[in-house]
Amino acid sequence: MLQLFAILVLLSLWACSSGENHNEVTVTPDPSVYTINLDFDRSESGSPNPFIVTASVYKDDVPESGLASLIEIEPERGSLGPVDEIAPGQYQFTVTPFQTGEHSVKVSYETATIKRTALVLHSVHSDWGQPMAVSGMVNTAGYEDGVTISPDGEYLFVQYGPLYFSAFQLFNLPRDNGGCGGHRLVPERCTHPWLDHTIGPYSGPERPGFFDGRFSGTTMLHNSNSWGVGEDESPIFAPSTMIYGFKRQPGGSFAEPFYLSFDDENDGITNASGLSLMLHGDGTATILFALDDPSDPHMVDLDGDGNNDVESLHDIYTAEVTLGQNNILGTYVYSGTPGTPPVRSTPFPSQLVNFGQTGINGIAGTQGNPHLYHDNGVVQSIWTDDERDDIGDGSDRGDLAVYGLTSGTFPQGTWVKALLPAVINQPWPSSEFQPFFTGNGLYYTHMSDTQLPEVYYASYSGTQSLDDYQNPNHWGNPEKVLGADNADIPGKIIAIGEPTIANYHEDEYLYFVYAYIRGFDSVSGLPDIDMQAGYIKKLR
Known part of the structure; x- marks a missing residue:
């Protein structure tokens, strides 16, 4: 499941030219020379x-x-x-x-x-040093999003797909403008290299074990094994993505890839997004992530009439994983009826963090990009965003929320939701998403009416309570940490988001996603956006 941060990058970008991708390569000679x-x-x-x-x-x-x-x-x-x-x-x-x-x-x-x-970014806060692209096996010509660094800085995670991200915008663009009009097959088959060809690896050494049941060489098959859809029969453009982790190497690069994924008949369609980790110190971790379960096992009583009859959409799940090795988060299999959602099978170690199934403030609607805040291994709160719901009564689209555990223990217990105050959640069309709370401050992605995501930070002076989180007097004025540029020529970095923090060797590092314009489509004029992983060290 892709991050809407990246989708929003494309909404206001139009031009025509060309560009190229530059990945970092380190060649280390014999150290005796x-x-x-x-x-x-x-x-x-x-x-x-x-x-x-x-x-x-x-x-x-x-x-x-x-x-x-x-x-x-x-x-x-x-x-x-x-x-x-x-x-x-x-x-x-x-x-x-x-x-x-x-x-x-x-x-x-x-x-x-x-x-x-x-x-080189449009702006960098004076507290921070020189931004850099992550080196090693992380950044490729494919799509890297959802960057997450482990709290100790030893493991880096991305949500990856061997695809052109701009294919999503092209798919929804009206056909008169060079797109597909939201349907691949009607009124006639829509073709384009962004839709029909892979880009980036889906095998070793960079992406070993990637689920490849929907590719043939560099050709997208537009099929789905778990949904019972044959080759070239899918009416939509459905991406295959998986979360990959990488271990820090001497010199600061990342390699030794492994995946955290749901097994969905080798499709890579049903998957986690918005990863957060709590380390246990023994090579294992509790992870938190968002998932829109296609089998809809957890329905919602939205109107309080006693009937759980509304889909819950994206919810927060948790699982225990071993770092440095492949982990299956759950299993989905074909239902037996073509075109219908896959159903759960075994193993399925992930479990729902049930915020409640009645009314608007539980699991109803979208909870995305969760951040797990804990104190010495004891979960205190879960921070989420809402990037997908429609605007309307009860909607918190574009707002950040925090769920506090008022009784019981994680992941069960009783959770209470609180929206952050207006000093953080600014009025629409401003959007705030992808939160990372440190205990004394909040990093997040902010997007104003410019439609350019940027990383912000607001200090926090209150206690770890819902009342204090909602109190504007406990929050400092938000400051821009990393600023994006206007989208007018190739090469420019036009979006920055997904902030996560690590403390490594007594230094604080901020890891993030950045998007630059790789080129432009000559027919539609749409930009070819490449998503990559970057980092920056805080100055002492």
Whole structure:
């Protein structure tokens, strides 16, 4: 299930041109010869911000001096300044960008080569350093969304699909404008490379075990085994996605991929989104996620008449997982009737966090992107958003909510819902989603009428109680942490969201999703949006 954060990115983007994807690749030579390390610092001397690169060159682990005119430096874009040796074996230079976007820098000497990608954003709060793209096996040409870092910084998770994300906008675009009008087959078959071809890997080494029952080579089959839909018979564009985890490697990259997924007949259609973790210190974790169960096992008595007769839509589920290995969160099988939803089977270790099935304030409507807040392993609250419900009476679309456990123990017990005050939940058309609560502050994604998601932070001074969460006097004025650019030319980073926090080696890191314009479709004019994982370190 895809994050609407990413869908909202596409709503206001129109132009025509081209671009390309730049993934980070690190080639480490024999350490007994030459090695190079790169450090990046952000400068506030211009807009967009230049960045300063320090290249440390070692021969047999000893700093190598006198190389300022000999090392080879290749910035992807921007203006390269002079190279100075600021200390033995340390060479510093500045790259001045002309626009926002990915700015990879490759440094080489003798047999040693290293490449890292700096992110130039429209704005960065002064408390934070230089944004960077995550290195290793995480970012690919495919779709990476739903970035989540474990609290200790050791594991990074993304929701991944070997697909063009912009296919969703194209599918819903009217046919007169070059789209499919919301139906693949009527009035005639709608075809487009974004709809019909994969992009990015769906096998090892980057994505081992990806459920591939809906692909043939690079061709989308537009089928579903779990729904009993034959090849090229699906009337909609249905994505296949899975959550993948990666383990931190020496040097800060992430590799050793594994998945957390529902087994749905090798489809990858029914899946979790909006991951949150509580670590147990023994290699296991309690996870929280959102799921729209197609079998609808938990109906809602919305009007209080005693009948559970309304679908609950996206709900919050929990499961216990072992980090570093594949985990099946549940099983769905074909019902036997073509075109009908799959049904639950075994194993099914995930369980519903039941906020209540009567009225609007329980599991009714959408609870998405949950954040599990706990104190020393004791769950205190669950923070959610609503990105999908229609606007109307009782709707909290675009608002952040917190559920407090008033009796019992997680995941059972009695939960009470509270909406955050207007200092956080600003009036429509502003939207707030993807919350991450630290105990003394809230990171979240904010989107105003510009339709450009950005990361914000609001400090919090109250107790861990629903009354205090709802009290505006306990919240500081929200501040923009990471700002997005206007969507007018290729390469620009035009959306940022999904903030999660880790404390690693006494430093605080913010991990996030960023979206840049990879190119434009020549027929519809729609942008080709690539979603990637980034991070930034807080300054001490």
